[in-house]
Amino acid sequence: MDLFKSRHYSIYFKDLIPNGLFSHIHPPNHQFAKPTHKSYTNYGRRSTAENAISHLLVHAVADWFDASSVLTIFSVPKSCDHQAAKRGPIWADRCGVTSVVGQVRCDKRGMTGVVGQMCCGRCGGTGVVGQQACCDRCVVTGVVGQQACCDRCGGTTGVVGQQACCDRCGGTTGVLLQVWWDNRCGVTGVVTELKMMTWAAVVVVVAVVGRGMSSLIPANDTNQFEWKHHNNDDLEAELRRVVDRCGEVARLYALSEPSVRNVPLWVLEMSDNPGQHEMLEPEFKYVANMHGNEVVGRELLLGLADHLCEGWRKGDQDIHNLLTSTRIHLLPSMNPDGWQLATDTGGRAYLTGRMNNNSVDLNRDFPDLDRIMYSNEARHVQHNNHLMEQLRQFNHQPQPETLAIMKWIMNTPFVLSANFHGGDLVANYPYDSSRSGAYHEYAHSPDDETFRHLARVYASNHPRMSDPTRPPCVPGDYSFGHDGGVTNGAAWYSVEGGMQDFNYLSSNALEVTLEVGCDKYPPASALPKEWKDNKEAMMEYLWQVHTGVKGVVRDSLTGQGIPGATIHVKNVTRINDTHVRDDHLNHDVTSVRDGDYWRLLTPGDYEITTTAEGYLPLTHTVTVTNPSHSEAIRRDFDLAQAPTPAELQQKAMEEAGVGAAGGVATRGGDMTDDYQYPQNDDVSPIDSIPLEEALLGRLRGLGRFRY
Template sequence: MRIVWAVTCVLWAALPAQTAVVPTKSSEAEFEWKHHNNQELEQVLKEVAERCHDVARLYALNKPSVRNVPLWTLELSDNPGQHELLEPEFKYVANMHGNEVMGRELVLGLAHHLCQAWRAGDPHVRKLLSITRIHLLPSMNPDGWQLASDTGGRDYLKGRANNNSVDLNRDFPDLDRIMYSNEARHVQHNNHLMDQLRGLDHQPQPETWAVMKWIMGTPFVLSANLHGGDLVANYPYDASRSGAAQEYAYSPDDSTFRHLAQVYASRHPRMSDPHRPPCTPGDYTFGPDGGVTNGAAWYSVRGGMQDFNYLSSNDLEVTLEVGCDKYPPASSLQQEWLDNKEALMEYMWQTHLGVKGVVRDSLTGQGIPNTLIHVKNITRINDTHVRDEDINHDVTSVHNGDYWRLLVPGDYEVTATAEGYLPLTHTITVTNPPHQEALRRDFDLAPLPDDSMLRQVTGEDEGGEVYDTYPRGQEPNLYELPLEDDLLGRLRDMDRMPY
């Protein structure tokens, strides 16, 4: 679905803006490893934003929690507050389940570390922040955190959900069902699926809406969602194809996702240890598997944030289970930081895998947003065989035509296709040297001749059918969003927008 830019701008303007914050003055005190309450979390982020005001910006997502707690987010970049051409965007989200609290403290500690390292002139952090725009959301569920903390932080479920008793990681639109239906009908449409969604069977929670709008409105390339209760890096798909409780669900980017998960697990001292015991006696331990798992192979989840990112936007996301204890004692947090620090840092560098570039009009030099970037793997397997395999998950260019496509090393054909232009294909070799920017390959597209445009014949509608998110065989009354707050329609219209 093509979106008229002028209409998109109107829709975007109609959405509530993210709230910028003027940080408070702070001291140079070292980070205190403790369980920060919601007020202390805000204060830590404000102090970091003040200390590193040249590279940090604090803002809140456009909706607060049910109990009206802002979803504070810290941006770190050498030019905070705006997207820069060819600079990829990254996010960490933690504390989605309110009683899984270690990720919340790790993300706060990471914010402090990045600021201090920038100020100290650390060359690796300086380079990372100069070529990456990083967003840190320490708590997506501050209300659940409050309940878990008020009740002692020892219950396995209490505080997991938000204040309306909804599990936020089951609350996103079920785009997996649309994607699997497309597969069954041999429709090669596996990306930006919000344009096929016409209604919902429930009203997503305010925290979910806020993150949905954030995902659709920011050109994220890579992200991770930090959970607790196990020690494993989990990658898409989270939902099984057949509906089975456990079933490996391959995505078109399976090799890239496995690489991303392995980057984190291999840099954690215990996650990939083949000899470590399971978190719960009798449970499975992922150490012999390198500390990684496919989501649906572990257990199938519908309506999760991980798959929503992949199927609604350009973002590849994995879920990190960072510790066996959901609510560990404060005395263990500093050691947990030391165990996770290298993995957290190295994972962010993966934002620069593969290829990036700018798609331009060859006559005017203007960037072309919403260009489809399709990739075929042509890596040679041996002397006589080439893989010759389409990766059926396209990304789109954004803003002024810039795009990013995460890929593992190999040989690829990359094709740019935009409405009104002749498609163009480049052959590239991806090597991914560590801590370097992605290979750059620009596309200068020639406009279609006038007579060709008049004689264009559209083939099968790539958008496929539209769906409601009710389970198969059930016909609930669709929740109709009020006209004045039709976020679903606006989010759908932002699909494939140039952000």
């Protein structure tokens, strides 16, 4: 009875299991009980047959032997070799080792092993059956009956019958024939003797280390994230490892342009439906390593990817809720070339590696939309969003990394973002560029209240960022702990061409800049502490994408979503019994391709007015409360089509009893007088060299399309 075969291994059970065992394993109408021991039920992407037989082995064998933690593959006494040869092969470990009882079988690298003589792995380790166990890919060996095999975490050993191998997570041990399975390091060992019902004493060799048998390995056996400085190849491999483990919620893609040295800018997307925008599901991004020598954020995002993946696999409810309601994009390294230079030179210089490979500071390389916005303010034009439509020329050609980010922002309906830096400990919010050009000057944005809230969420969930007693990074400098760990960017120092303000002024996204440590390139040993300090803050900041209000703008007749509708907000929160606020937030957002929109807001009462070309304006009042870890309040807008000028004229004539020749003057301009948008000829071109015309045309097109 051939119950299961795969290209990894084959098991024939008919002759290996005593008569009557099948009835014990699988009696009629048998229902598998939920195991009380460690879960070995994460079968990955195997077939139904593989999953079923793996489940059968785990529970039935454990029940039969009354040893819940022992997972086994059976081998027969040496005297039965000639019979076992007819029964088929038993496959070995994750290094591609194979062995056949009484025969010879080669793995894909040509290594062979004969049971009763020797089995080899592609790692070069050998072990004589009956004397020495096969090695795993870390060239660790152990003598059967004397010493268990050790894992790759440091050569810890345990004597069979006395002590199990220790894992790298704390040295937990256990007595064989009781509970000895290491829960994450892939430890193997040998069970001394177990009595079968009708068999003589049989050596039961535990060989559960193969990919083909990984359904019997604890869920996180080989998935322990390693805190280290991942090089550019490691970074890609780590992201691909997340996709391999959590493919149902993870997708890896590269931005449109690689770095100067042709390194892809890898992004990990995490969502319950990766690869596409879902209606009313906000999009979020974390970007790190913009300055190549500021590396903590790079490792934090790799750790966050692992954390989200593991939480999803283990059924963490908070992470499940987050990934089913949010589309998250993680870019661990915007400047892999700078990282390489910083690393190659020791990582200790304050500036080496900061720039990209063309010696350009990427956080000074974006279009200076602040100048356009401040110019609009000077002319009393209340227009400070989606300003790429007004951009005529640059004073430089953007770097490929910058251009890739610009296209990404303009093509994706991001709602919230954060950008990781190093060198201080503070959450920095817009505007980054001062109005007057002064080096230190607080520059309020229309969303100043919301930005301060977002920055404080991160700072207050970090154990040191908001601590007023912590010393400054440099003796004699100012400690932002006195300000709750937050600062306005221009008040700290003015920056032109920064990514933070570009997000806010070119798209719907709000972004803050997170300086997450005094040491730009700390030793690898410090990274676990950095993760501990930032983990809660990163998760809480992620949830802020669900604050405020969201909804859909639709045609009231057809029910179709209206893209490009403008959402304007006025704060009408009551101050006291006699006064309410009357504050226009003069930074509008727009609906995206399906008509859905998001507007981040702090708690309060708001009037939200939606306008769209060809439709009558509509205003709703909403109360925002922002309950923790919940989705934003929803308010939809069903807009009625506006009558055409001819229809208005005809109606007025009918009401006045005037014939067609009488004529009635009508206003054919904008339907809202409050918000005048500047025409392109009103905009003074930036004093600069022209950008390549084809490129500028594409960017303008993206701005008009708005996702």
